[in-house]
Protein backbone atom coordinates (compact mmCIF):
# COMPACT_ATOMS: atom_id res chain seq x y z
CA UNK A 359 0.00 0.00 0.00
CA UNK A 360 1.38 3.41 -0.94
CA UNK A 361 1.99 5.75 1.97
CA UNK A 362 3.50 9.22 2.17
CA UNK A 363 7.28 9.50 2.41
CA UNK A 364 8.51 9.74 6.00
CA UNK A 365 11.07 12.45 6.77
CA UNK A 366 14.74 11.67 6.18
CA UNK A 367 15.44 12.20 9.89
CA UNK A 368 12.75 9.72 10.81
CA UNK A 369 14.28 7.13 8.47
CA UNK A 370 17.76 7.71 9.89
CA UNK A 371 16.42 7.42 13.41
CA UNK A 372 14.69 4.15 12.61
CA UNK A 373 17.74 2.63 10.90
CA UNK A 374 19.91 3.69 13.83
CA UNK A 375 17.56 2.08 16.29
CA UNK A 376 17.39 -1.16 14.35
CA UNK A 377 21.11 -1.50 13.76
CA UNK A 378 22.56 -0.05 16.96
CA UNK A 379 20.15 -1.73 19.33
CA UNK A 380 19.54 -4.85 17.30
CA UNK A 381 15.82 -4.39 17.62
CA UNK A 382 14.26 -7.27 15.78
CA UNK A 383 11.91 -5.05 13.84
CA UNK A 384 8.31 -6.15 13.57
CA UNK A 385 7.85 -3.96 10.52
CA UNK A 386 10.27 -3.58 7.66
CA UNK A 387 10.12 -0.37 5.69
CA UNK A 388 11.03 -0.68 2.05
CA UNK A 389 11.43 2.67 0.35
CA UNK A 390 11.41 3.12 -3.37
CA UNK A 391 11.65 6.85 -3.83
CA UNK A 392 11.78 9.17 -6.82
CA UNK A 393 15.27 9.97 -8.09
CA UNK A 394 15.24 13.44 -6.60
CA UNK A 395 14.34 12.31 -3.10
CA UNK A 396 17.05 12.04 -0.44
CA UNK A 397 17.17 8.27 -0.82
CA UNK A 398 18.36 8.76 -4.38
CA UNK A 399 16.65 5.60 -5.60
CA UNK A 400 14.70 5.11 -8.74
CA UNK A 401 10.97 4.55 -8.82
CA UNK A 402 8.08 6.66 -7.68
CA UNK A 403 6.27 5.25 -4.74
CA UNK A 404 6.86 4.32 -1.13
CA UNK A 405 5.82 0.93 0.18
CA UNK A 406 5.57 -0.40 3.67
CA UNK A 407 5.84 -4.14 3.89
CA UNK A 408 4.75 -5.72 7.11
CA UNK A 409 6.86 -8.51 8.54
CA UNK A 410 5.74 -11.28 10.78
CA UNK A 411 7.26 -11.31 14.23
CA UNK A 412 10.98 -10.96 13.72
CA UNK A 413 11.92 -14.23 15.36
CA UNK A 414 9.69 -16.15 12.91
CA UNK A 415 11.56 -14.75 9.98
CA UNK A 416 14.84 -13.57 11.33
CA UNK A 417 16.08 -16.87 12.72
CA UNK A 418 19.02 -17.04 10.31
CA UNK A 419 20.01 -13.48 11.16
CA UNK A 420 19.87 -14.32 14.84
CA UNK A 421 22.02 -17.40 14.30
CA UNK A 422 24.46 -15.29 12.27
CA UNK A 423 24.67 -12.76 15.09
CA UNK A 424 25.33 -15.53 17.57
CA UNK A 425 28.07 -17.03 15.39
CA UNK A 426 29.62 -13.61 15.02
CA UNK A 427 29.97 -13.55 18.75
CA UNK A 428 27.21 -11.08 19.57
CA UNK A 429 25.58 -13.64 21.84
CA UNK A 430 28.70 -15.61 22.35
CA UNK A 431 28.02 -17.42 25.60
CA UNK A 432 25.63 -20.25 26.12
CA UNK A 433 24.04 -18.21 28.91
CA UNK A 434 23.21 -15.38 26.55
CA UNK A 435 21.70 -17.82 24.09
CA UNK A 436 19.40 -19.12 26.78
CA UNK A 437 18.43 -15.58 27.79
CA UNK A 438 17.54 -14.92 24.15
CA UNK A 439 15.70 -18.23 23.93
CA UNK A 440 13.56 -17.24 26.91
CA UNK A 441 12.90 -13.78 25.43
CA UNK A 442 11.98 -15.28 22.05
CA UNK A 443 9.72 -17.81 23.67
CA UNK A 444 7.71 -15.13 25.48
CA UNK A 445 7.82 -12.75 22.53
CA UNK A 446 6.21 -15.40 20.35
CA UNK A 447 3.23 -15.86 22.64
CA UNK A 448 0.77 -13.39 21.22
CA UNK A 449 -2.29 -12.08 23.04
CA UNK A 450 -5.13 -14.57 23.14
CA UNK A 451 -8.76 -13.66 22.58
CA UNK A 452 -11.18 -14.03 25.47
CA UNK A 453 -12.53 -17.23 23.85
CA UNK A 454 -9.04 -18.72 23.46
CA UNK A 455 -8.24 -17.92 27.07
CA UNK A 456 -11.41 -19.58 28.34
CA UNK A 457 -10.63 -22.70 26.27
CA UNK A 458 -7.16 -23.08 27.79
CA UNK A 459 -6.47 -26.47 29.46
CA UNK A 460 -5.06 -24.51 32.41
CA UNK A 461 -7.74 -21.84 32.64
CA UNK A 462 -8.30 -22.43 36.37
CA UNK A 463 -4.57 -22.36 37.10
CA UNK A 464 -4.26 -19.08 35.20
CA UNK A 465 -7.15 -17.65 37.20
CA UNK A 466 -5.62 -18.93 40.42
CA UNK A 467 -2.31 -17.24 39.53
CA UNK A 468 -4.21 -14.03 38.87
CA UNK A 469 -5.99 -14.33 42.21
CA UNK A 470 -2.67 -14.82 44.02
CA UNK A 471 -1.13 -11.79 42.31
CA UNK A 472 -4.26 -9.71 43.04
CA UNK A 473 -4.13 -10.62 46.73
CA UNK A 474 -0.41 -9.77 46.93
CA UNK A 475 -0.96 -6.45 45.17
CA UNK A 476 -3.91 -5.53 47.36
CA UNK A 477 -2.06 -6.34 50.57
CA UNK A 478 1.24 -4.65 49.79
CA UNK A 479 0.21 -1.63 47.71
CA UNK A 480 -1.30 1.66 48.86
CA UNK A 481 -3.26 4.24 46.91
CA UNK A 482 -0.89 6.52 44.97
CA UNK A 483 2.08 4.12 45.09
CA UNK A 484 4.69 4.12 42.38
CA UNK A 485 5.31 0.65 40.97
CA UNK A 486 8.08 -1.01 39.01
CA UNK A 487 6.83 -4.21 37.35
CA UNK A 488 10.01 -6.10 36.36
CA UNK A 489 9.41 -8.77 33.69
CA UNK A 490 5.92 -7.34 33.25
CA UNK A 491 5.18 -9.56 30.25
CA UNK A 492 2.11 -8.47 28.30
CA UNK A 493 0.98 -6.19 31.10
CA UNK A 494 -1.32 -8.87 32.50
CA UNK A 495 -1.32 -7.14 35.89
CA UNK A 496 -2.23 -3.63 34.67
CA UNK A 497 -5.87 -3.95 35.74
CA UNK A 498 -4.80 -5.30 39.14
CA UNK A 499 -2.59 -2.24 39.66
CA UNK A 500 -5.43 0.01 38.56
CA UNK A 501 -7.73 -1.59 41.12
CA UNK A 502 -5.08 -0.80 43.76
CA UNK A 503 -5.24 2.89 42.62
CA UNK A 504 -1.52 3.25 42.07
CA UNK A 505 -0.08 6.61 41.02
CA UNK A 506 2.56 5.61 38.48
CA UNK A 507 3.69 2.43 36.70
CA UNK A 508 6.87 1.38 34.92
CA UNK A 509 6.84 -1.99 33.15
CA UNK A 510 10.04 -3.64 31.89
CA UNK A 511 10.41 -6.85 29.93
CA UNK A 512 13.06 -8.42 27.74
CA UNK A 513 10.56 -9.71 25.16
CA UNK A 514 9.78 -7.04 22.60
CA UNK A 515 6.58 -8.81 21.50
CA UNK A 516 5.32 -8.81 25.08
CA UNK A 517 6.15 -5.14 25.60
CA UNK A 518 4.22 -4.32 22.45
CA UNK A 519 1.24 -6.30 23.77
CA UNK A 520 1.54 -4.47 27.11
CA UNK A 521 1.52 -1.15 25.27
CA UNK A 522 -1.66 -2.12 23.43
CA UNK A 523 -3.28 -3.31 26.63
CA UNK A 524 -2.42 -0.06 28.41
CA UNK A 525 -3.78 1.88 25.44
CA UNK A 526 -7.05 -0.08 25.63
CA UNK A 527 -6.47 -1.73 22.24
CA UNK A 528 -7.01 -5.35 23.33
CA UNK A 529 -10.10 -7.25 24.34
CA UNK A 530 -8.72 -7.46 27.91
CA UNK A 531 -9.43 -3.78 28.12
CA UNK A 532 -12.76 -3.96 26.28
CA UNK A 533 -15.14 -1.46 27.78
CA UNK A 534 -12.37 0.40 29.61
CA UNK A 535 -11.72 4.02 28.80
CA UNK A 536 -8.34 4.41 30.40
CA UNK A 537 -6.15 3.51 33.34
CA UNK A 538 -5.95 5.81 36.36
CA UNK A 539 -2.17 6.20 36.21
CA UNK A 540 0.55 7.31 33.79
CA UNK A 541 2.96 4.61 32.64
CA UNK A 542 6.29 3.99 30.99
CA UNK A 543 7.31 0.82 29.14
CA UNK A 544 10.87 -0.36 28.66
CA UNK A 545 12.24 -3.31 26.70
CA UNK A 546 15.40 -4.47 28.49
CA UNK A 547 17.08 -7.38 30.20
CA UNK A 548 16.40 -6.34 33.78
CA UNK A 549 18.93 -8.82 35.14
CA UNK A 550 21.72 -7.25 33.10
CA UNK A 551 21.14 -3.49 32.81
CA UNK A 552 21.60 -0.85 35.51
CA UNK A 553 18.04 0.16 36.36
CA UNK A 554 19.14 2.85 38.77
CA UNK A 555 20.65 4.72 35.82
CA UNK A 556 17.81 4.01 33.43
CA UNK A 557 15.17 5.11 35.94
CA UNK A 558 17.09 7.99 37.47
CA UNK A 559 14.38 10.52 36.52
CA UNK A 560 11.62 8.44 38.12
CA UNK A 561 12.75 8.72 41.73
CA UNK A 562 12.40 5.80 44.11
CA UNK A 563 9.50 3.36 43.91
CA UNK A 564 7.16 2.18 46.66
CA UNK A 565 6.70 -1.29 45.21
CA UNK A 566 8.74 -3.56 42.96
CA UNK A 567 6.94 -6.61 41.58
CA UNK A 568 8.56 -9.55 39.80
CA UNK A 569 5.89 -12.10 38.96
CA UNK A 570 6.87 -15.55 37.70
CA UNK A 571 10.27 -14.30 36.52
CA UNK A 572 12.91 -13.87 39.23
CA UNK A 573 14.19 -17.39 38.54
CA UNK A 574 15.34 -16.30 35.07
CA UNK A 575 18.07 -14.29 36.83
CA UNK A 576 19.51 -17.38 38.51
CA UNK A 577 21.73 -18.68 35.71
CA UNK A 578 24.80 -16.94 37.15
CA UNK A 579 25.63 -15.28 40.43
CA UNK A 580 26.40 -12.09 38.51
CA UNK A 581 22.88 -11.89 37.08
CA UNK A 582 21.23 -12.83 40.35
CA UNK A 583 23.22 -10.07 42.06
CA UNK A 584 22.30 -7.58 39.34
CA UNK A 585 18.62 -8.48 39.83
CA UNK A 586 18.77 -7.75 43.57
CA UNK A 587 21.00 -4.69 43.09
CA UNK A 588 18.38 -3.29 40.70
CA UNK A 589 15.46 -4.05 43.01
CA UNK A 590 17.23 -2.53 45.99
CA UNK A 591 18.44 0.56 44.12
CA UNK A 592 15.02 1.58 42.85
CA UNK A 593 13.06 0.88 46.07
CA UNK A 594 12.63 3.54 48.70
CA UNK A 595 13.43 2.48 52.28
CA UNK A 596 10.44 0.54 53.60
CA UNK A 597 9.36 -0.25 50.02
CA UNK A 598 8.08 -3.74 49.16
CA UNK A 599 9.50 -6.30 46.79
CA UNK A 600 6.76 -8.81 45.95
CA UNK A 601 6.82 -11.78 43.64
CA UNK A 602 6.12 -15.35 42.67
CA UNK A 603 8.49 -18.04 41.34
CA UNK A 604 8.99 -21.81 41.30
CA UNK A 605 9.45 -23.43 44.70
CA UNK A 606 12.83 -25.22 44.54
CA UNK A 607 12.06 -27.34 47.63
CA UNK A 608 9.01 -28.82 45.91
CA UNK A 609 10.83 -29.29 42.60
CA UNK A 610 13.71 -31.16 44.25
CA UNK A 611 11.36 -33.28 46.35
CA UNK A 612 9.38 -34.26 43.26
CA UNK A 613 12.60 -34.97 41.35
CA UNK A 614 13.82 -37.28 44.10
CA UNK A 615 10.46 -39.08 44.15
CA UNK A 616 10.55 -39.59 40.38
CA UNK A 617 12.18 -42.77 38.98
CA UNK A 618 14.04 -40.77 36.31
CA UNK A 619 15.07 -37.15 35.90
CA UNK A 620 11.64 -36.08 34.77
CA UNK A 621 8.28 -35.56 36.44
CA UNK A 622 5.01 -33.78 35.92
CA UNK A 623 1.45 -34.46 34.86
CA UNK A 624 -0.91 -33.64 32.00
CA UNK A 625 -0.39 -29.87 32.35
CA UNK A 626 3.26 -29.48 33.27
CA UNK A 627 6.58 -31.29 32.85
CA UNK A 628 10.01 -30.70 34.41
CA UNK A 629 13.16 -32.36 33.10
CA UNK A 630 16.65 -32.15 34.60
CA UNK A 631 19.84 -32.91 32.71
CA UNK A 632 21.82 -36.15 33.14
CA UNK A 633 24.48 -34.25 35.05
CA UNK A 634 22.01 -34.09 37.94
CA UNK A 635 21.52 -37.86 38.02
CA UNK A 636 22.64 -37.92 41.67
CA UNK A 637 19.76 -35.53 42.41
CA UNK A 638 22.08 -33.62 44.74
CA UNK A 639 22.36 -29.83 44.70
CA UNK A 640 25.18 -28.65 46.99
CA UNK A 641 24.54 -25.28 48.57
CA UNK A 642 28.06 -24.22 47.56
CA UNK A 643 26.97 -24.09 43.87
CA UNK A 644 23.46 -22.66 43.92
CA UNK A 645 23.46 -20.93 40.49
CA UNK A 646 22.99 -22.26 36.98
CA UNK A 647 21.01 -25.38 37.92
CA UNK A 648 19.00 -25.65 34.75
CA UNK A 649 15.86 -27.65 34.00
CA UNK A 650 13.49 -27.69 31.07
CA UNK A 651 10.01 -26.52 31.96
CA UNK A 652 6.85 -27.08 29.99
CA UNK A 653 3.50 -25.71 31.14
CA UNK A 654 0.68 -26.43 28.74
CA UNK A 655 -0.46 -23.34 26.85
CA UNK A 656 1.99 -21.11 28.73
CA UNK A 657 5.70 -21.89 29.10
CA UNK A 658 8.24 -23.99 27.21
CA UNK A 659 11.79 -22.95 28.02
CA UNK A 660 14.83 -23.51 30.22
CA UNK A 661 14.56 -22.27 33.79
CA UNK A 662 16.88 -22.15 36.81
CA UNK A 663 16.38 -23.66 40.23
CA UNK A 664 16.41 -21.02 42.98
CA UNK A 665 17.28 -22.47 46.41
CA UNK A 666 15.25 -20.20 48.66
CA UNK A 667 17.78 -20.03 51.50
CA UNK A 668 20.35 -18.68 49.07
CA UNK A 669 17.76 -16.29 47.56
CA UNK A 670 17.01 -14.94 51.03
CA UNK A 671 20.70 -14.53 51.96
CA UNK A 672 21.51 -12.74 48.72
CA UNK A 673 18.51 -10.44 49.17
CA UNK A 674 19.77 -9.56 52.66
CA UNK A 675 23.11 -8.49 51.17
CA UNK A 676 21.16 -5.86 49.24
CA UNK A 677 19.18 -4.61 52.22
CA UNK A 678 16.05 -6.64 51.46
CA UNK A 679 14.57 -8.36 54.50
CA UNK A 680 12.26 -11.33 54.13
CA UNK A 681 8.73 -10.54 55.34
CA UNK A 682 6.81 -13.51 54.05
CA UNK A 683 7.24 -16.67 52.03
CA UNK A 684 4.55 -19.19 51.25
CA UNK A 685 3.95 -22.04 48.86
CA UNK A 686 0.90 -21.40 46.62
CA UNK A 687 -1.09 -24.14 48.36
CA UNK A 688 -0.65 -22.66 51.82
CA UNK A 689 -1.15 -19.14 50.46
CA UNK A 690 -4.53 -20.13 49.01
CA UNK A 691 -5.58 -21.81 52.24
CA UNK A 692 -4.49 -18.82 54.34
CA UNK A 693 -6.02 -16.01 52.27
CA UNK A 694 -9.23 -17.80 51.37
CA UNK A 695 -10.06 -17.38 55.07
CA UNK A 696 -10.53 -13.65 54.42
CA UNK A 697 -13.94 -12.79 53.10
CA UNK A 698 -12.83 -10.20 50.54
CA UNK A 699 -10.30 -12.55 49.04
CA UNK A 700 -12.68 -15.52 49.12
CA UNK A 701 -15.22 -13.36 47.27
CA UNK A 702 -12.60 -12.43 44.71
CA UNK A 703 -11.72 -16.10 44.27
CA UNK A 704 -15.41 -16.87 43.56
CA UNK A 705 -15.70 -13.91 41.20
CA UNK A 706 -12.65 -15.00 39.20
CA UNK A 707 -13.87 -18.60 39.19
CA UNK A 708 -10.33 -19.78 39.92
CA UNK A 709 -11.24 -22.91 41.84
CA UNK A 710 -14.26 -23.38 39.58
CA UNK A 711 -17.52 -25.07 40.42
CA UNK A 712 -17.35 -28.82 41.01
CA UNK A 713 -21.16 -29.12 40.99
CA UNK A 714 -21.15 -27.71 37.47
CA UNK A 715 -18.31 -30.05 36.46
CA UNK A 716 -16.03 -27.07 35.98
CA UNK A 717 -13.58 -27.28 38.89
CA UNK A 718 -9.83 -26.78 38.88
CA UNK A 719 -8.35 -30.18 37.94
CA UNK A 720 -6.03 -32.17 40.21
CA UNK A 721 -3.28 -31.65 37.65
CA UNK A 722 -3.71 -27.87 37.74
CA UNK A 723 -3.77 -27.87 41.55
CA UNK A 724 -0.61 -30.00 41.56
CA UNK A 725 1.02 -27.54 39.14
CA UNK A 726 0.16 -24.68 41.52
CA UNK A 727 2.13 -26.53 44.20
CA UNK A 728 5.42 -25.94 42.36
CA UNK A 729 5.24 -22.16 42.98
CA UNK A 730 5.75 -19.87 45.94
CA UNK A 731 5.02 -16.28 46.92
CA UNK A 732 7.66 -14.00 48.48
CA UNK A 733 7.65 -10.54 50.04
CA UNK A 734 10.75 -8.55 51.07
CA UNK A 735 11.02 -5.09 52.55
CA UNK A 736 13.82 -2.64 51.79
CA UNK A 737 15.59 -1.77 55.04
CA UNK A 738 15.79 1.74 56.39
CA UNK A 739 13.39 4.29 57.73
CA UNK A 740 10.34 4.85 55.67
CA UNK A 741 10.15 8.45 54.45
CA UNK A 742 6.70 10.04 54.11
CA UNK A 743 5.00 8.58 51.06
CA UNK A 744 5.27 10.86 48.05
CA UNK A 745 1.76 11.66 46.99
CA UNK A 746 2.60 13.98 44.13
CA UNK A 747 1.03 12.84 40.93
CA UNK A 748 3.35 11.86 38.08
CA UNK A 749 0.87 13.10 35.52
CA UNK A 750 -2.27 11.55 34.15
CA UNK A 751 -3.12 8.68 31.86
CA UNK A 752 -1.87 9.15 28.32
CA UNK A 753 -1.65 6.45 25.69
CA UNK A 754 1.85 5.25 24.82
CA UNK A 755 2.88 5.48 21.15
CA UNK A 756 5.35 2.90 19.72
CA UNK A 757 8.07 5.57 19.67
CA UNK A 758 7.66 6.21 23.38
CA UNK A 759 8.65 2.66 24.33
CA UNK A 760 12.27 2.73 25.49
CA UNK A 761 14.54 0.06 24.03
CA UNK A 762 17.77 -0.67 25.89
CA UNK A 763 20.43 -2.52 23.86
CA UNK A 764 20.86 -6.15 24.95
Ligand SMILES: C[S@@+](CC[C@H](N)C(=O)[O-])C[C@H]1O[C@@H](n2cnc3c(N)ncnc32)[C@H](O)[C@@H]1O
Pocket residue numbers: 437440441444445488489490491492494495510511512513516546547548549550568569570571574
Ligand atom coordinates in the same frame (compact mmCIF):
# COMPACT_ATOMS: atom_id res chain seq x y z
C1 LIG B 1 5.93 -16.22 33.01
S1 LIG B 1 6.11 -14.67 32.30
C2 LIG B 1 5.39 -13.60 33.52
C3 LIG B 1 4.93 -12.27 32.98
C4 LIG B 1 4.23 -11.37 34.01
N1 LIG B 1 5.12 -11.00 35.08
C5 LIG B 1 2.99 -12.04 34.54
O1 LIG B 1 2.96 -12.42 35.71
O2 LIG B 1 2.03 -12.17 33.77
C6 LIG B 1 7.84 -14.37 32.51
C7 LIG B 1 8.30 -13.04 31.92
O3 LIG B 1 9.65 -12.80 32.28
C8 LIG B 1 10.25 -12.11 31.20
N2 LIG B 1 11.70 -12.19 31.36
C9 LIG B 1 12.47 -13.30 31.38
N3 LIG B 1 13.76 -12.95 31.53
C10 LIG B 1 13.80 -11.61 31.58
C11 LIG B 1 14.85 -10.66 31.72
N4 LIG B 1 16.12 -11.06 31.80
N5 LIG B 1 14.55 -9.34 31.75
C12 LIG B 1 13.25 -8.93 31.64
N6 LIG B 1 12.22 -9.78 31.51
C13 LIG B 1 12.49 -11.10 31.48
C14 LIG B 1 9.71 -12.84 30.00
O4 LIG B 1 9.90 -12.13 28.80
C15 LIG B 1 8.25 -13.00 30.39
O5 LIG B 1 7.49 -11.91 29.97
